[in-house]
Amino acid sequence: MPPQNMDRAVLIAARTVLLRDARATMAAIAEEAGMGVAGLYRRYANKQTLLQAVAADNYRRYVAFAEAALSDTDDPWHAFTDFLRHVLDEGLPRLTVALRGEVTFDQRLSDLDKLAVNTTNRLLRAARGSGALRPEVTRADITVLLEQLGRIDVGDDVRSAALRRRYLTLVCDGLRADSATRRLPGPPPHEAELLGRWA
Amino acid sequence: MPPQNMDRAVLIAARTVLLRDARATMAAIAEEAGMGVAGLYRRYANKQTLLQAVAADNYRRYVAFAEAALSDTDDPWHAFTDFLRHVLDEGLPRLTVALRGEVTFDQRLSDLDKLAVNTTNRLLRAARGSGALRPEVTRADITVLLEQLGRIDVGDDVRSAALRRRYLTLVCDGLRADSATRRLPGPPPHEAELLGRWA
Structure with missing residues (x-):
């Protein structure tokens, strides 16, 4: 997946998870995006x-x-x-x-x-x-x-x-x-x- | 206060407190009603x-x-x-x-x-x-x-x-x-x- 598509996929995953629970963890968002937590933290420092x-x-x-x-x-x-x-x-x-x-x-x-x-x-x-x-x-x-x-x-x-x-x-x-x-x-x-x- | 008026006062106090916080304690409701917690428990067992x-x-x-x-x-x-x-x-x-x-x-x-x-x-x-x-x-x-x-x-x-x-x-x-x-x-x-x- 090209990087910009990956960014989009992460944002979509984050939307989905946050709509269910605004206090969701980075781990839950990474899982929805189909990536590791470390990978998510490389894109977003926190x-x-x-x-x-x-x-x-x-x-x-x-x-x-x-x-x-x-x-x-x-x-x-x-x-x-x-x-x-x-x-x-x-x-x-x-x-x-x-x-x-x-x-x-x-x-x-x-x-x-x-x-x-x-x-x-x-x-x-x-x-x-x-x-x-x-x-x-x-x-x-x-x-x-x-x-x-x-x-x-x-x-x-x-x-x-x-x-x-x-x-x-x-x-x-x-x-x-x-x-x-x-x-x-x-x-x-x-x-x-x-x-x-x-x- | 006649007992039925006291009942009404307790219900009004409970409404007020519960509208602010549905998980309010009996103590908070008793305080709003201007009565002791024991008195509230005499009226409502729980x-x-x-x-x-x-x-x-x-x-x-x-x-x-x-x-x-x-x-x-x-x-x-x-x-x-x-x-x-x-x-x-x-x-x-x-x-x-x-x-x-x-x-x-x-x-x-x-x-x-x-x-x-x-x-x-x-x-x-x-x-x-x-x-x-x-x-x-x-x-x-x-x-x-x-x-x-x-x-x-x-x-x-x-x-x-x-x-x-x-x-x-x-x-x-x-x-x-x-x-x-x-x-x-x-x-x-x-x-x-x-x-x-x-x-």
């Missing part, structure tokens, strides 16, 4: 370095889905809901929740976080501009809703994914400007409330 | 008996809100959404989640669970019959949605409650038949999937 690589990869996947949605200018609402579905199907919010409290934010992760926020805001502006999205919905709302949907877990991966799609459909219908019977009450989460959960 | 009493009380509160909503036959949709708001404001789904895995289901709790299911089904039939509720929404959907909303927690009780109301408003708009852009995909959770989470 578990924190690996966790940061996994978190960075999670951000990059998120931004890639958001960028793809932004390129669909014909139907911003469809692009937006498709983006939410991809992000959920890939388990990105679940991994974010799992890594909370485990991963230490370094400069690279802070930069990726800013990029993810900016790209989501661009996507929301497009959906809002098309008139389809409730105007008061913010990026912080989307963060909370994705995390809540990501937490749905009935013990079986296939069924859990199907249920996440069921409730995403309901939430997306609730996000539409046409559906609003009233303005959403209270302010959305403040940035500090969202960031506080990383502490 | 922690499991107290947990079962708290769970039973939680079911009874839920059913009382549902019955109140059923008595409003003028506007079944308004009664239904008000019911959801009361249940969330009172923290009933949060306590259910907190007690999961901690409380052992005895016959009394099984009977109360059946009563809660039946009452919710009657409420859903009324909301469906009025044409306001998406016809495919089941009691299991409501269980999942209430638990998801109940889990919203930004570390501050007042802000968390305000955010739960914000997203409940969005979810209620999504639950309306008028809002449906398509049928909700996939089946709702099976009973075994919901019950399995109590194991």
